[in-house]
Amino acid sequence: MSTTTRRPAGQSGKGAAGKAMPAATAGRNATAKSRQGQRWLAWIFLAPTILGMGLFTLIPIVASVVLAFFRWDIISAPTFVGFDNFSEVVQDPTVRVSFLNTILFVVVAVALQLGLALALAIMVQEKMPSWLRVFFRSAFFFPLILSAASVSIFMRYLFNEQFGVVNWFLSLVGIPAVPWLTTPGGSAAVVILVYVWQNFGFSFLLFIGGLASIPVETYEAAAIDGATGWRKHLHVTLPLLSPTTLVASVMAIISALQVFDQPYVLTRGGPGDSTRTAVMVIFESAFQRLEFGQASAIGVLLTLIIMAITAAQFRLSKRFVFYQ
Amino acid sequence: MTTTTDHGLAGHSPRLSEGLPETASNRRRFNWNFAFRIVLLLLAAALTLGPVLWTLSTSLRSPSESFKLPPSFIPWNPDFTSYGEVFQQLNIFLLVLNSALVTGLIAVGQMVSAALAGYAFAHLKFRGRGALFSIVLATMMVPVQVTIVPVFMLIRGMGLSDTLLALILPAIPTAFGTFLMRQYFMGLPAELAEAASIDGASPWRTFRSVYAPLAMPGMAIVGILAFNFHWNEFFRPLILTISEQNFTLPLGLVSLQGNLGTGSISVVLAGVVLSMIPALVVFMFGQRALQDGLTAGTGK
Numbered sequence: 001m002s003t004t005t006r007r008p009a010g011q012s013g014k015g016a017a018g019k020a021m022p023a024a025t026a027g028r029n030a031t032a033k034s035r036q037g038q039r040w041l042a043w044i045f046l047a048p049t050i051l052g053m054g055l056f057t058l059i060p061i062v063a064s065v066v067l068a069f070f071r072w073d074i075i076s077a078p079t080f081v082g083f084d085n086f087s088e089v090v091q092d093p094t095v096r097v098s099f100l101n102t103i104l105f106v107v108v109a110v111a112l113q114l115g116l117a118l119a120l121a122i123m124v125q126e127k128m129p130s131w132l133r134v135f136f137r138s139a140f141f142f143p144l145i146l147s148a149a150s151v152s153i154f155m156r157y158l159f160n161e162q163f164g165v166v167n168w169f170l171s172l173v174g175i176p177a178v179p180w181l182t183t184p185g186g187s188a189a190v191v192i193l194v195y196v197w198q199n200f201g202f203s204f205l206l207f208i209g210g211l212a213s214i215p216v217e218t219y220e221a222a223a224i225d226g227a228t229g230w231r232k233h234l235h236v237t238l239p240l241l242s243p244t245t246l247v248a249s250v251m252a253i254i255s256a257l258q259v260f261d262q263p264y265v266l267t268r269g270g271p272g273d274s275t276r277t278a279v280m281v282i283f284e285s286a287f288q289r290l291e292f293g294q295a296s297a298i299g300v301l302l303t304l305i306i307m308a309i310t311a312a313q314f315r316l317s318k319r320f321v322f323y324q
Numbered sequence: 325m326t327t328t329t330d331h332g333l334a335g336h337s338p339r340l341s342e343g344l345p346e347t348a349s350n351r352r353r354f355n356w357n358f359a360f361r362i363v364l365l366l367l368a369a370a371l372t373l374g375p376v377l378w379t380l381s382t383s384l385r386s387p388s389e390s391f392k393l394p395p396s397f398i399p400w401n402p403d404f405t406s407y408g409e410v411f412q413q414l415n416i417f418l419l420v421l422n423s424a425l426v427t428g429l430i431a432v433g434q435m436v437s438a439a440l441a442g443y444a445f446a447h448l449k450f451r452g453r454g455a456l457f458s459i460v461l462a463t464m465m466v467p468v469q470v471t472i473v474p475v476f477m478l479i480r481g482m483g484l485s486d487t488l489l490a491l492i493l494p495a496i497p498t499a500f501g502t503f504l505m506r507q508y509f510m511g512l513p514a515e516l517a518e519a520a521s522i523d524g525a526s527p528w529r530t531f532r533s534v535y536a537p538l539a540m541p542g543m544a545i546v547g548i549l550a551f552n553f554h555w556n557e558f559f560r561p562l563i564l565t566i567s568e569q570n571f572t573l574p575l576g577l578v579s580l581q582g583n584l585g586t587g588s589i590s591v592v593l594a595g596v597v598l599s600m601i602p603a604l605v606v607f608m609f610g611q612r613a614l615q616d617g618l619t620a621g622t623g624k
Contacts, residue, residue, distance in 0.1 A: 045444040136368075145606060147599065150556070150600065197372070209619055286472075
């Protein structure tokens, strides 16, 4: 891929460079004509994407915001209710709990995901036979290609209280059976573990890329200054990696805020509301209770939170991110 | 694009691993550090791959034995009853067909539409190009869950409720794919177009005969990403399909687990394994492309 980008045009276009000189005037004419052609072609080429996005993304965004101010159950005509949906949603205990759950989930899952990914990326990037490195990278990447629904299906068996493999392993070290999926704390832990298990590979890939772009000279200089082992990573790797960490954390947080598949399949939000997430509540109020206005209001709130967090991260980054 | 492809993900790590100066004290402790590090990494790899191996192995146990502990990780005497059973309990051919149809058409649709739009943004000059591209990028930040209610209504209004088209059409316009293809086309020299136009090629012909063939690897990345994402997709099918004849694989499997309760694990797991096969194929042949695609645009 990168080879094509660096090849000078003259070598790749057959005889193009040779013809350019004598045909200079004809060339100017042709470019003028092709300007016109380019404009037409551009709009034809853009049509599928732009029309599709307008129809299935832009209009729905506007509709979602508008709908948040209406009460509508699809059957009867929508009625304008002002901010009622928002005030009801904010006071609804289930919605409150689900947003709180989501925030707790994001904090714990993202911290685990980034910490694990960073530690593993640093360990994988240090000296080792290259076949082993390829194996580790592939292994950590592997869960990413599976479906979250399928993963949650088999994880439910693994975390089963009586015949689950996890509790069997724990029993080997003398830990009594943990009621994973039947208690609020256990369920939350399972949802977090399953989510992190599947997603840490993505942050891992980003960190691998970031580590590869740190120049060796920096480490050589650090070694001369006497920094070795973990101090080398603390004083050299972490600061130089901070742009990657920012990108990885923004992406991890945005994706964790939208968690749905794992809690839906693993626990259906239970027991009680202990693993109900923001997106689950959107799903339930729209497609189970047919309160489309309220669902939209929750969606708008979630989007605002996502936007606020992203903005805050980039603002904070000005202070903490170190660009070379 | 070029920045993300330079990592050499499948090969050696270019910098950190090599040329670290080994001081005398370093060399003496080196073996211990190395062993400790490898053991930790192996443990992490075992925890990552273990659940999948257990799934494969348990699906090859007979349904009555699937509960038994200690767990097995190597299927010494594989038993294929569960695979027969899953075909009886689920119309798995239909599920696979639906998933393949939905995923295949989305992938092809994304490859074509993203290549066209990406080319327009990269090499064609027209008014409002920058602004339009910013709008396309901005749509990437809006989560699906937020637009799903209006999309659901739009689909109803179009009379596409409970059809496979309801899953396919909204997924074809792709901001990320367009971004990726634009980057890819930007990496191809603009001189190619100038040369072609001097040779008398129309803008269409320039695209068709010069750029499109060179962009195949980029399109492959878009296609593989789309395939992987939509093959595994759960949220949209859950909402946009109603009758079982329109279910995709993940949805069918979740409903199978629901039907069986805690019945026979191995049957459900046989279904899960079958659903993983295409992902495994992608993993074996398209891992590099997938990694490049996933991390595209995050490089510096």
